[in-house]
Amino acid sequence: MAPIELGQNNRLGNNPTMDLFNPALVENITFIRPAYFIISGFIGLPDMKFYYVFLFFVFIISVLGNTSVMALIYLDHNIRTPKYVAVFNLAFVDLLGSCALVPKVLDIFLFNHHYVPYNDCLTFLFFCYTCLSMQALNLVALCYDRLMAIMFPLHYLVKVTHKIMFSLIASFWCIAVLAVLTADGLLTRLSFCTSVVVNSYFCDHGQMYKLACNDNFPNFVIAYLLPFLFLWLPLVIILSSYICIGYALAQVAAAQERVKALKTCTAHLSLVAIYFFPVLITFTMGSGIHPNARIINLSLTSVIPPMLNPIIYVLHTQEIRLSIKRMLKSSNKSKIMVK
Incomplete structure (x- = not known):
């Protein structure tokens, strides 16, 4: 275990941020910032190498599928509608989330690099949480499109424009980034003097703040606020929209x-079903589910939706299927002309 380093020899009493959150702390308490965190989520589970192989194939399919959907929407002018702005953004978020999570998880557990530097862990947390949050918010944007199309078909072209969809997605990005940056920033005020072992498959905010030995109440609040903003609230909005539909x-x-x-x-x-149901089942079971099963379930909910989303849109969306046929016909014509 590498030595614990003192965060630039900071004292809580001399740190204005610490004074802001901890006005009653004594001047001479040492602020301890670890050199690294130890990610231990899958350690000790049997036959995990098969699971890592599975994650690798899921990652490859996710990258190929989401890249193909993005390329298709970008190249085919016929489907550059406001709806497909949201579809493009979902594919981008899925691609970014998969690239941020899966290679790092494989590096940690398959190649035994369990010691993740402090700053790298915060960066890892930021990208994972932002992408997971944006997946849920993007489903709200797509729900808005369906709600307007069915309830106001005559005014659809006025109520769902490129400007409105870009504004909606941009606002969602701002909310997600600011919320996750706040969670990240609150972690930097914590002192870790007892343990640095994070029992999760990534740098999980909920597991990390509980390891702190100073006041972690702001982190406790944000830990409950994030699921409300990016799980329960989007789900309520989507369900309410479908009741109206x-x-x-x-x-x-x-x-x-x-x-x-x-x-x-x-x-x-x-x-919606693929993203929300597994998470809801895991959360509602609470302490009734084994910690190892909980970690595996949550890891699957992080990697399976990005893999299935492009497949679902190709199979269920007529515009995408027609676009693929047009691209294939154009490619065949080009080959014939070259010959």
């Missing part, structure tokens, strides 16, 4: 039109 479809006389409208929501509903 269901009510609007109930007013439609023709059953064939209701089925046609519902088919346009199948891709989005599939994404």
